[in-house]
Amino acid sequence: MENSSSLSSEQITWDLLPQKFGKRGMIWTGLLIFLCLIGAFAYYRQLRNGLAVTNMGDYVSWGIYISNFVFFVAISLVGSLITAIFRLANVKWATPLTRIAEIIAVSAIVFASLIIIVDMGRPERMLNLFIHGRIQSPIMWDVIVISTYFVISLLLLYFPLLPDLKILIKFKEKSGKALNRLYRFQGSFWKGTVQQFKISERAITILCIAIVPVAFSIHTVTSWLFATTYRAGWDSTNFGAYFISGAFLVGAGGVVVAMYVFRRNYRLEKYITEMHFEKMGRIVVMLSLLYLYFNINEYMVPAFKMKKSEEAHLAGLLTGDYALMFWFAIVVGMIIPIITLLFKKGRKPLPMFIAGIMIVVGAWFKRYLIVTPTLLHPFLPMQDVPASYHQYFPSWEEWAITIGSLAGALLVITFFVRIYPIIPIQETITEQHAEAMAKQEEISNDPATQRPVEIA
Amino acid sequence: MKKMKRNKYILLLLPFLCLMISGKAAAQEDSVVAKELVRLKYFNDNNSVQYLLLENSLKTGKKIEPLKDKIFQVYLDSNKAENLIAEVKTDKTGKAKTFLPVSLKTIWEETHLHKFIAVPAGKEDITELEIAKAKMLIDTASEQEGRSIIVQVQKYENGEWLPANEVEMRVGVHRLGGILSANEDATFTTDSSGIIKVDFKRDSLPGGQKGNIVLIAKVEDNDQYGNLMIEKTVPWGVALKQGSNFFSQRSLWSTRFKTPVWLLFLAYSIIIGVWGTIFYLVIQLIKIKKLAKSPD
Numbered sequence: 001m002e003n004s005s006s007l008s009s010e011q012i013t014w015d016l017l018p019q020k021f022g023k024r025g026m027i028w029t030g031l032l033i034f035l036c037l038i039g040a041f042a043y044y045r046q047l048r049n050g051l052a053v054t055n056m057g058d059y060v061s062w063g064i065y066i067s068n069f070v071f072f073v074a075i076s077l078v079g080s081l082i083t084a085i086f087r088l089a090n091v092k093w094a095t096p097l098t099r100i101a102e103i104i105a106v107s108a109i110v111f112a113s114l115i116i117i118v119d120m121g122r123p124e125r126m127l128n129l130f131i132h133g134r135i136q137s138p139i140m141w142d143v144i145v146i147s148t149y150f151v152i153s154l155l156l157l158y159f160p161l162l163p164d165l166k167i168l169i170k171f172k173e174k175s176g177k178a179l180n181r182l183y184r185f186q187g188s189f190w191k192g193t194v195q196q197f198k199i200s201e202r203a204i205t206i207l208c209i210a211i212v213p214v215a216f217s218i219h220t221v222t223s224w225l226f227a228t229t230y231r232a233g234w235d236s237t238n239f240g241a242y243f244i245s246g247a248f249l250v251g252a253g254g255v256v257v258a259m260y261v262f263r264r265n266y267r268l269e270k271y272i273t274e275m276h277f278e279k280m281g282r283i284v285v286m287l288s289l290l291y292l293y294f295n296i297n298e299y300m301v302p303a304f305k306m307k308k309s310e311e312a313h314l315a316g317l318l319t320g321d322y323a324l325m326f327w328f329a330i331v332v333g334m335i336i337p338i339i340t341l342l343f344k345k346g347r348k349p350l351p352m353f354i355a356g357i358m359i360v361v362g363a364w365f366k367r368y369l370i371v372t373p374t375l376l377h378p379f380l381p382m383q384d385v386p387a388s389y390h391q392y393f394p395s396w397e398e399w400a401i402t403i404g405s406l407a408g409a410l411l412v413i414t415f416f417v418r419i420y421p422i423i424p425i426q427e428t429i430t431e432q433h434a435e436a437m438a439k440q441e442e443i444s445n446d447p448a449t450q451r452p453v454e455i456a
Numbered sequence: 457m458k459k460m461k462r463n464k465y466i467l468l469l470l471p472f473l474c475l476m477i478s479g480k481a482a483a484q485e486d487s488v489v490a491k492e493l494v495r496l497k498y499f500n501d502n503n504s505v506q507y508l509l510l511e512n513s514l515k516t517g518k519k520i521e522p523l524k525d526k527i528f529q530v531y532l533d534s535n536k537a538e539n540l541i542a543e544v545k546t547d548k549t550g551k552a553k554t555f556l557p558v559s560l561k562t563i564w565e566e567t568h569l570h571k572f573i574a575v576p577a578g579k580e581d582i583t584e585l586e587i588a589k590a591k592m593l594i595d596t597a598s599e600q601e602g603r604s605i606i607v608q609v610q611k612y613e614n615g616e617w618l619p620a621n622e623v624e625m626r627v628g629v630h631r632l633g634g635i636l637s638a639n640e641d642a643t644f645t646t647d648s649s650g651i652i653k654v655d656f657k658r659d660s661l662p663g664g665q666k667g668n669i670v671l672i673a674k675v676e677d678n679d680q681y682g683n684l685m686i687e688k689t690v691p692w693g694v695a696l697k698q699g700s701n702f703f704s705q706r707s708l709w710s711t712r713f714k715t716p717v718w719l720l721f722l723a724y725s726i727i728i729g730v731w732g733t734i735f736y737l738v739i740q741l742i743k744i745k746k747l748a749k750s751p752d
Contacts, residue, residue, distance in 0.1 A: 162744070
């Protein structure tokens with residue numbers, strides 16, 4: 001926070017208080033609500049007519065819904081990276097990004113859970129998973145880790161929010177009655193005493209430690225949903241690490257996009273500085289290279305052996321029906337961002353924003369490529385089935401629900417930013433004070449600035 | 457300023473308007489003429505249980521929706537009170553099932569041709585189904601060339617059982633959700649003696665712990681005889697022996713085995729550990745709340 005070190009506490013508080021939607025904000029929110037409503041209408045149709053409204057069938061039984069689910073699970077992993085890992089490693093520069101990462105994590109995990117229910121033909125039987133679930137099944141593990149991760153992420157969002165709620169309560173005139181009532185309900189008990197801070201700090205540290213293995217589990221288990229099934233493209237021992245590396249990349253890409261949008265729209269240039277983009281850029285390059293490495297492993301090794309059972313699947317991806325999408329995901333989702341961000345100029349806010357979008361869009365298609373082409377290539381040849389079984393393209397209801405869920409996740413983030421400060425106010429003030437104190441101490445210890453002591 | 461605020465609300469209302477328009481469009485789609493369908497089906501399973509299935513649905517364009525809670529009176533041969541088989545009500549799938557009551561045994565045995573009549577409650581439209589009484593017999597033969605299944609279909613005429621020829625059926629092994637044909641042919645037809653002999657080519661099928669499989673012959677929706685089915689259990693499958701060794705299972709924790717205790721212990725330890733931590737953190741939150749009330 002290079003520029004904020006000279007700012008007063010009042011200035012920081014005023015800058016970081018949540019702001020009302022402007023015209024653009026209203027259009028954006030209206031658009032998201034509209035997309036959500038279309039998605040809800042499509043889901044109503046699905047509930048009424050059953051999964052027959054989708055284009056899923058005997059072969060492609062996991063279509064766009066499960067691809068979207070994997071995408072949401074992946075992007076939610078960012079909460080553990082930015083918040084927990086950086087906090088535990090005492091990386092101070094990432095403080096303004098922690099809440100952005102956490103709200104992305106929470107909204108993504110909520111919609112990951114919802115999209116799984118959407119994929120169920122009989123959603124009213126959801127409770128049976130908890131009552132009659134088989135602990136041997138990876139699906140059951142996924143249900144457990146997702147609910148656990150959601151609760152931990154929520155707590156990790158809430159604990160650091162407590163000091164900010166105290167500040168928000170003070171600005172009743174700015175926030176309005178309804179919001180003030182909400183702030184009071186959530187945080188009126190926070191007085192900022194030493195003891196309260198001590199308990200809160202300890203709780204945050206425990207949460208940061210707990211969230212890392214849970215976050216790794218959530219994505220590893222999601223990868224095992226595929227890898228424990230003997231199918232071309234999924235039969236891999238690398239899948240856990242492959243999924244985690246991809247998840248870190250898409251999550252970091254998502255944070256970069258959010259950083260740019262919030263910085264620009266809420267004029268947060270003093271808090272989310274070019275230094276943040278520079279450092280996030282380096283992280284994104286490293287994560288892109290890591291994910292590219294796993295991709296080479298996942299495709300080159302089977303392609304080198306070209307087992308008969310995997311041949312059609314690989315040919316479909318590399319040169320066949322899915323080649324365009326596959327190379328788009330590799331080139332646009334990884335290679336171009338790597339090349340762009342290797343250069344200092346590429347790590348400036350705008351190129352970073354574009355690279356972030358490329359990563360997120362590429363990552364969504366990558367999840368689609370992991371799920372669908374494999375299902376279209378079973379070991380036994382497809383015989384005596386309708387021609388439509390040989391390919392899969394989602395129906396309008398599937399698209400509407402998927403787009404609606406993506407809009408829903410963005411809507412959660414949008415409303416969060418409207419209600420709460422997206423950059424932690426209290427932490428920013430504390431860090432700015434600490435920084436100023438350190439600078440002062442440095443000056444007083446510097447012999448060049450010390451006056452010779454006069455001897456009487 | 458006020459005008460701008462109003463514009464904001466108009467923007468937010470737009471999605472609702474669009475949804476209303478799309479709802480109207482859907483309602484227009486529903487205005488296609490609807491036709492109620494009633495279908496009766498006769499079943500004779502293993503020559504012992506005869507029952508009727510009534511299917512009631514509403515056809516709108518290409519869409520068929522089941523009609524539930526519809527009441528019908530089902531009669532045998534004539535819609536008189538003494539010929540009433542039962543009053544039935546359709547379930548949520550639009551189906552209702554009824555067995556032939558003992559009270560109608562005399563009428564049932566009088567003749568070989570019968571008519572079932574379904575009359576909807578409060579209406580006069582009737583649906584009829586005519587069937588000729590028939591039964592199936594199943595036997596097996598083991599010869600040098602291999603095993604075979606022999607199925608005979610007989611019709612009841614003039615007080616005796618006669619061979620029923622040209623009856624098409626499926627013959628095979630009863631599997632979960634369907635019939636696995638006994639050989640490469642999908643269906644078989646009875647000859648002039650009402651018999652079919654089907655070569656059994658499905659060796660080494662898994663057959664439970666005793667190696668038993670269920671042979672089945674099924675006539676479906678026959679114009680004369682309705683739906684007939686006969687089964688016979690034979691020890692022609694491969695007996696499944698469960699290995700007590702953990703690694704002799706087909707995969708780790710396959711469904712036919714109970715969960716290993718060590719897995720349960722491990723899984724629940726992790727779950728209890730993590731949720732215990734969450735519980736501890738919630739208590740910390742309550743502690744913070746309580747601190748606010750302390751005079752300090």
